Amino acid sequence: MTALRGLLRKEFFHIRRDKRTAAVLVMLPVVQVLLFGYAIRTDVNDVRLAVVDPSPDSATIDLRNRFAAAGIFRIVATAPRTDDLNRLFQTGAAEQAIVFRPGFAEDLRRTEPAQLLVITDATEPNTGALLQAYAQAVVQQYQADLTRSAPQSASGARSIRPAITIAPIVRTRFNPTRASSNLFVPGLMAFVLTIISSLMTAITLTREKETGTMEALLVSPLRPWEIIAGKVVPYLAIGFAAVVLVLVEALIVFRVPLRGSVLLLLFEGALYILVSLNFGILISSRTSSQRLAMLGVFLTTLLPNILLSGFIFPLESMPAVLRWISFVVPGRWFVTIARGIMLKGIGLEYLWRETLYMTALAFGLLVVSLRSFNERLE
Amino acid sequence: MRRVLFLAQAEVLHIVRDRILLAQTLIVPMIQLLILSNAATFEIHNTPIAIVDLDRSSASRGVVNHLAANGHFDIVDAPASLDRANQDMLDGSVTMAVVIPHDFETSLMRTGVAPVELSVNAEKGSAAGIVQSYAQSVLAAYGAELTRSAPTIGPRIPDPRSRIDVRLRSRYNPTLNYKYYMVPGILVALMTIIGSLLSAQNIAREKELGTLEQLNVTPITRGEFIVAKLLPFWCLGLIELTMGLIIGKLVFGIPIVGSLVLLYAVAAIYLFVALGIGLFISSVVETQQQAMFVTFFIVNIYLLMSGLFTPIDSMAPWVQVASQINPVRHFVTISRAILMKGAGPAEIAQPLVILLASAVIVLTVAVRQYHKRAS
Numbered sequence: 001m002t003a004l005r006g007l008l009r010k011e012f013f014h015i016r017r018d019k020r021t022a023a024v025l026v027m028l029p030v031v032q033v034l035l036f037g038y039a040i041r042t043d044v045n046d047v048r049l050a051v052v053d054p055s056p057d058s059a060t061i062d063l064r065n066r067f068a069a070a071g072i073f074r075i076v077a078t079a080p081r082t083d084d085l086n087r088l089f090q091t092g093a094a095e096q097a098i099v100f101r102p103g104f105a106e107d108l109r110r111t112e113p114a115q116l117l118v119i120t121d122a123t124e125p126n127t128g129a130l131l132q133a134y135a136q137a138v139v140q141q142y143q144a145d146l147t148r149s150a151p152q153s154a155s156g157a158r159s160i161r162p163a164i165t166i167a168p169i170v171r172t173r174f175n176p177t178r179a180s181s182n183l184f185v186p187g188l189m190a191f192v193l194t195i196i197s198s199l200m201t202a203i204t205l206t207r208e209k210e211t212g213t214m215e216a217l218l219v220s221p222l223r224p225w226e227i228i229a230g231k232v233v234p235y236l237a238i239g240f241a242a243v244v245l246v247l248v249e250a251l252i253v254f255r256v257p258l259r260g261s262v263l264l265l266l267f268e269g270a271l272y273i274l275v276s277l278n279f280g281i282l283i284s285s286r287t288s289s290q291r292l293a294m295l296g297v298f299l300t301t302l303l304p305n306i307l308l309s310g311f312i313f314p315l316e317s318m319p320a321v322l323r324w325i326s327f328v329v330p331g332r333w334f335v336t337i338a339r340g341i342m343l344k345g346i347g348l349e350y351l352w353r354e355t356l357y358m359t360a361l362a363f364g365l366l367v368v369s370l371r372s373f374n375e376r377l378e
Numbered sequence: 379m380r381r382v383l384f385l386a387q388a389e390v391l392h393i394v395r396d397r398i399l400l401a402q403t404l405i406v407p408m409i410q411l412l413i414l415s416n417a418a419t420f421e422i423h424n425t426p427i428a429i430v431d432l433d434r435s436s437a438s439r440g441v442v443n444h445l446a447a448n449g450h451f452d453i454v455d456a457p458a459s460l461d462r463a464n465q466d467m468l469d470g471s472v473t474m475a476v477v478i479p480h481d482f483e484t485s486l487m488r489t490g491v492a493p494v495e496l497s498v499n500a501e502k503g504s505a506a507g508i509v510q511s512y513a514q515s516v517l518a519a520y521g522a523e524l525t526r527s528a529p530t531i532g533p534r535i536p537d538p539r540s541r542i543d544v545r546l547r548s549r550y551n552p553t554l555n556y557k558y559y560m561v562p563g564i565l566v567a568l569m570t571i572i573g574s575l576l577s578a579q580n581i582a583r584e585k586e587l588g589t590l591e592q593l594n595v596t597p598i599t600r601g602e603f604i605v606a607k608l609l610p611f612w613c614l615g616l617i618e619l620t621m622g623l624i625i626g627k628l629v630f631g632i633p634i635v636g637s638l639v640l641l642y643a644v645a646a647i648y649l650f651v652a653l654g655i656g657l658f659i660s661s662v663v664e665t666q667q668q669a670m671f672v673t674f675f676i677v678n679i680y681l682l683m684s685g686l687f688t689p690i691d692s693m694a695p696w697v698q699v700a701s702q703i704n705p706v707r708h709f710v711t712i713s714r715a716i717l718m719k720g721a722g723p724a725e726i727a728q729p730l731v732i733l734l735a736s737a738v739i740v741l742t743v744a745v746r747q748y749h750k751r752a753s
Binding site for chain 1: 398399401402406409410413414416417418419420421422423424425426467468469470473493494495496497498499500501506507508510511514515543544545546547548549550551552554555556558559579583662663665666667668670671672674675678679682683687688689691692693694696697701711714715718719720721722724725726728
């Protein structure tokens with residue numbers, strides 16, 4: 001036991017002395033939360049609108065004012081011809097353009113429909129679709145107002161057609177403001193934990209191999225599990241500290257809700273750390289160099305946990321193959337659990353399946369990774 | 379000059395012989411490209427929804443049918459009670475619950491207006507907003523259809539005024555294919571990772587193994603050493619781009635509207651920035667582990683703030699300003715502008731100038747730092 005304590009002290013010294021790695025380990029969670037809170041957003045506002053109006057009349061100016069007053073549009077250019085549009089779109093100076101035809105007001109007054117062309121930069125498909133919907137809404141509102149204020153037709157008879165509307169009442173549940181920070185924080189915890197637990201563990205263990213000091217450890221009275229424990233426990237502690245750090249920062253800076261039980265969340269976090277550590281140990285026992293270990297962790301652990309956990313990109317939109325793979329990605333389960341606890345305030349009564357799976361994975365992997373480590377020693 | 383070539387040749391031999399490095403540079407990025415392009419999508423289809431039809435009338439069935447036929451939704455549950463729908467939301471099996479109230483048809487017929495409740499599970503992120511707007515447009519279309527088929531009261535004369543015929547045109551990505559948008563950006567990410575991570579790791583490795591010391595006592599100057607080290611990675615970056623473009627074209631059918639020559643020219647400049655960052659990192663770290671972590675950390679920030687995954691326009695104002703000094707942002711913009719929009723030199727002039735300036739600054743700082751450390 002004293003030997004284990006000695007190894008632990010040595011590991012902590014290593015970490016303390018390596019200021020740069022320590023700095024990254026502390027900065028990583030803090031900066032990530034800030035980035036995801038402020039930079040990773042998908043809401044659309046301040047649309048750069050170009051207007052092509054060859055012959056301004058009362059109606060086109062009216063409609064232009066409607067766009068300007070809508071709040072989300074900013075008219076960046078007004079031109080008489082469409083020549084300039086290409087350049088505006090290609091440089092990104094404009095995202096959307098409305099093109100009037102000459103005699104817009106005249107057409108409106110007569111029976112034929114007044115044509116209006118709405119061109120949207122759909123490079124990013126969702127933004128494109130949303131912009132189209134916004135522009136249509138402005139035009140529809142304008143049209144409705146015109147109809148309402150229309151004088152009766154000459155004959156005095158007015159066709160009345162009851163308009164039927166289905167009025168959607170929208171309730172946005174669990175995250176009414178749709179603040180991105182609320183969504184990303186649970187995933188971020190998984191991300192930070194994966195880096196610290198899997199990547200760091202795999203690298204420190206292979207480093208001992210690469211530099212040849214693993215041999216020295218092996219001939220010491222330390223038993224294999226003690227070597228692993230000595231190497232892993234410091235990162236377990238750091239990982240746990242990182243989770244708390246992310247959580248506290250998210251609660252203070254972004255006021256992310258924590259509706260469920262903190263204890264349960266921390267317990268699940270610990271479970272996830274255990275799973276990730278095991279991945280790290282397993283990979284380190286199969287690789288001989290730091291580079292290979294890093295590559296292995298990156299491909300088998302980090303990438304799937306970022307992409308296939310539903311952390312950033314919705315799983316439902318992915319091809320079936322990727323969705324199947326996601327079932328074995330531990331991050332997916334942790335993200336579901338953490339979002340459930342934080343945003344929905346649900347507990348084990350809904351999350352027992354995910355928890356059970358993670359527990360099984362943690363202990364299953366523990367056995368496999370220890371055995372694999374022992375095997376390699378002989 | 380000959381010495382540089384020899385050293386570069388040695389470096390190329392190293393890369394070719396080193397199976398790990400080869401895997402890192404050629405296979406991993408292509409896997410990333412294939413997975414990322416499929417996974418990194420905010421596209422909405424097959425969204426699981428539950429519909430609670432309390433009315434069970436022909437009008438309410440119309441709502442159900444329209445939602446089912448839309449293609450964006452997958453009706454996975456049609457519970458009879460609100461409680462079940464609520465549970466579906468809580469256990470996460472549905473993204474939206476639609477509730478059609480009891481007197482839906484009656485009130486629709488009598489007053490012309492009837493509510494439908496849409497509960498969106500915003501836990502699913504940005505998808506929630508899009509799902510909601512899709513559902514709303516389905517309902518609006520159904521309402522319009524009912525209006526058309528409803529009997530008119532009074533003489534049937536066309537409403538003479540105020541019909542605006544809105545034509546919509548989506549430019550550059552008319553089929554709204556997310557991959558067209560992602561692939562040009564992912565290519566930039568891959569080149570960034572190759573450029574900075576591998577060069578940083580490579581030089582740090584020489585330090586760790588002690589071979590850097592050996593090189594320092596040879597007649598090779600530091601300038602020659604840097605050029606010889608970076609040149610092979612510069613070429614690798616361009617090979618990477620080529621492979622990525624081929625996969626993008628063959629597998630995903632991405633559009634290549636603009637000039638490839640222009641794209642390669644910009645990529646050649648951009649790689650200097652990425653390599654410079656790697657060189658700088660390698661000169662301030664001592665071990666491979668540090669090199670990996672520091673690079674990972676920095677590249678990660680660069681990528682997240684580049685508009686690669688989410689539009690720059692949506693970011694907080696101060697982030698938008700800060701991202702101006704992010705070289706990745708400018709290359710992502712340029713790559714998309716050239717490939718998707720067919721922009722020429724004039725249209726990309728502004729980001730290109732910033733890229734050029736960053737290349738000069740980053741390389742100067744990195745080489746200075748390297749000299750300071752090495753002496």
